[in-house]
Amino acid sequence: xxxxxxxxxTIIVPTYNRxxxxxxxxxxxxxxxxxxxxxxxxxxxxKDNTRDIVSGFTAVEYVWKPNGGKSTALNxxxxxxxxxxxxxxxxxxxxxxxxxxxxxxxxxxxxxxxxAYGDYDMFTTEKDGxxxxxxxxxxAVRPDSLYLALLERxxxxxQGLLVRKSCYEEVGPFDEALVRSQDFEMMLRLARRxxxxxxxxxxxxxxxxxxxxxSESSPVSATKVVDSWVKHDYKIIxxxxxTHELREFLPTATSRDLTxxxxxxxxxxxxxxxxxxxxxxxxxRDLQQMQEIALxxxxxxxxxxxxxxxxxxxxxxxxxxxxxxxxxxxxxxxxGVKPLRLRHEMRAAxxxxxxxxIGAALLHHQYGDFKRFLHVYFALAxxxxxxxxxxxxxxxxxxxxxxxxxxxxxxxxxxxxxxxxYDSTAI
Numbered sequence: 001x002x003x004x005x006x007x008x009x010t011i012i013v014p015t016y017n018r019x020x021x022x023x024x025x026x027x028x029x030x031x032x033x034x035x036x037x038x039x040x041x042x043x044x045x046x047k048d049n050t051r052d053i054v055s056g057f058t059a060v061e062y063v064w065k066p067n068g069g070k071s072t073a074l075n076x077x078x079x080x081x082x083x084x085x086x087x088x089x090x091x092x093x094x095x096x097x098x099x100x101x102x103x104x105x106x107x108x109x110x111x112x113x114x115x116a117y118g119d120y121d122m123f124t125t126e127k128d129g130x131x132x133x134x135x136x137x138x139x140a141v142r143p144d145s146l147y148l149a150l151l152e153r154x155x156x157x158x159q160g161l162l163v164r165k166s167c168y169e170e171v172g173p174f175d176e177a178l179v180r181s182q183d184f185e186m187m188l189r190l191a192r193r194x195x196x197x198x199x200x201x202x203x204x205x206x207x208x209x210x211x212x213x214x215s216e217s218s219p220v221s222a223t224k225v226v227d228s229w230v231k232h233d234y235k236i237i238x239x240x241x242x243t244h245e246l247r248e249f250l251p252t253a254t255s256r257d258l259t260x261x262x263x264x265x266x267x268x269x270x271x272x273x274x275x276x277x278x279x280x281x282x283x284x285r286d287l288q289q290m291q292e293i294a295l296x297x298x299x300x301x302x303x304x305x306x307x308x309x310x311x312x313x314x315x316x317x318x319x320x321x322x323x324x325x326x327x328x329x330x331x332x333x334x335x336g337v338k339p340l341r342l343r344h345e346m347r348a349a350x351x352x353x354x355x356x357x358i359g360a361a362l363l364h365h366q367y368g369d370f371k372r373f374l375h376v377y378f379a380l381a382x383x384x385x386x387x388x389x390x391x392x393x394x395x396x397x398x399x400x401x402x403x404x405x406x407x408x409x410x411x412x413x414x415x416x417x418x419x420x421x422y423d424s425t426a427i
Contacts, residue, residue: 009036009100009162010083014073015091016044019053021207022091026057029089034101037083041091042073071174071182078173084165088158088183092207094123095159099203103162106199114167114194118160118203125207133205134364141198145251147191151240151273153317154184154233156196159204161187167194181232188236230278230319237277246270251305264293268306272313275330278323284330291337300341302349310349314376316357321372324379331379348388351381355389 011029015022022041029039039060043050045067054062065076074088085104089095099118106116123133141149150156171189174182190196247258249266258266267286274283293299302310314320337343354377361370381389 008084009034009087009104010038010040010081010085010165011036011087011089012074012077012081013039013041013089013091014044014070014077015041015046015050016067016070016073017046017048017050018091019046019048019050022050023053023056024094025089025091026054026060028095028097030057030059031097032095032100033098034104036087036100038081040077040080042077042080044068044070044073069176069179071176071178074182075173075176078165078168081165086163086165086168088161089204090159090206093159094205094207096201096203096205099160100162102199102201102203103160106197107162107164110195110197112195113197115161115163115190115196116199117156117162117196118199118201120157120160120204120206121202122208123205131205143195143197144253146196147188148249148251148269148273150184150188150191151237152276152312153315154181154187155317156187156191157204157206158183158187159206160202163190178232178235180228181236184233185236188240226319226322230322233277233319234279234323237274237279238282241270241274241279241282249273260293260297261299264290264299265303265306267293268302269309272309275313275320276318278319278326280323280327280330284333287330287333287337291333294342295338300339302342302345307345307349310346311352313350313353314357314373314380315353316360318357321357321369321376324372324376344382344384344388347380347382347385351377351385352389352392354381 013022013025013029026039026041029036039057041054041060041062043054043062043064045065051062051064054060061080063076063080065073077088078086085107087100087103096118102118103116107113110116119136119138121133121135123131125131136155138155139149139153167190171186171193175185178185246263246266247254249270250258250262251265251269254262267290271283271286271290274280274286312318334343334346337346354373357373358370358377361367361373
């Protein structure tokens with residue numbers, strides 16, 4: 001990896017029928033404290049007045065194509081990119097004013113890194129036009145364990161991700177068979193091969209709205225977005241299970257044969273990843289292998305690291321509750337885990353995050369998620385497991401921190417974007 005020219009960034013904005021929002025996205029991108037060399041909008045066959053809105057931005061290159069889905073638009077945009085750094089940004093979100101400067105600086109200072117990424121928050125626009133943000137909790141991740149963390153949870157958004165063009169060229173194009181989760185699949189390819197560097201602070205504000213996602217042939221309504229993510233993430237993680245060696249799921253990578261203890265930990269980590277994405281039959285197989293190792297080696301306890309992994313299994317970002325009707329094989333194995341002390345520890349660790357997930361769903365009026373997490377809790381929480389979870393020293397401090405991170409606040413630094421100059425009623 002080499003150093004960077006500050007003006008070598010290409011921003012790619014794929015769009016489809018987002019005339020209502022794309023003006024705000026482009027305003028935020030064109031007003032960056034560090035300007036990009038090139039801004040491309042790839043219109044994936046919009047039928048609204050997107051072309052008219054984009055034509056008002058003379059610094060933006062407009063590329064039209066027949067509708068084929070976001071991945072096809074991104075792949076076409078990459079072919080038109082002249083910069084050696086690529087920033088892909090969604091057409092309905094808003095960039096923080098200094099996002100590009102922070103991301104470019106991070107890569108300039110870390111020439112061995114293939115990409116830089118920052119945090120994001122989520123925002124809504126009220127009837128009076130004011131914008132309010134809600135924070136998002138992000139894991140503290142070492143660079144060498146970023147890939148495993150992303151397998152558990154897709155917490156890097158493309159809107160806060162700057163990638164060397166050479167890295168995209170090496171890993172290949174976006175998967176055009178994916179209607180959703182194409183950014184997650186690409187992020188996994190990048191993180192598996194390259195080192196990433198994290199910048200401090202929010203780099204993008206992600207808009208929450210009721211508009212339709214997906215392509216013309218495969219539209220996804222706002223109420224079905226999570227179901228679509230679950231479906232496509234299942235395919236991605238199933239492929240990971242099929243193609244990755246077990247050693248790749250160890251928190252500390254190794255090329256030698258695994259010990260029984262390391263095999264147990266790797267299986268537990270993979271189990272958590274599989275369960276979070278609804279791949280329950282394979283998770284049941286891993287749990288069965290873990291029990292066999294425990295019986296053979298006399299293991300009765302989880303390590304601190306293993307407990308932390310299982311505590312994330314049903315956190316607020318997990319899709320496991322959405323697929324809980326397919327867990328019969330997994331729970332059949334869990335109910336028979338021996339030694340008994342190991343089973344109690346595993347159930348207590350799995351239960352640990354559920355009260356936070358239930359509370360977060362209630363706080364944000366997500367009543368469908370509330371019912372799902374509550375159902376999981378009653379299926380999993382024996383009195384012993386619940387007591388162990390509640391009495392753990394970090395239980396209440398973690399809950400308090402989660403509440404603080406989810407507080408609602410006004411979006412102030414983009415006040416100049418409150419009054420768009422285009423038709424705000426367009427779909």
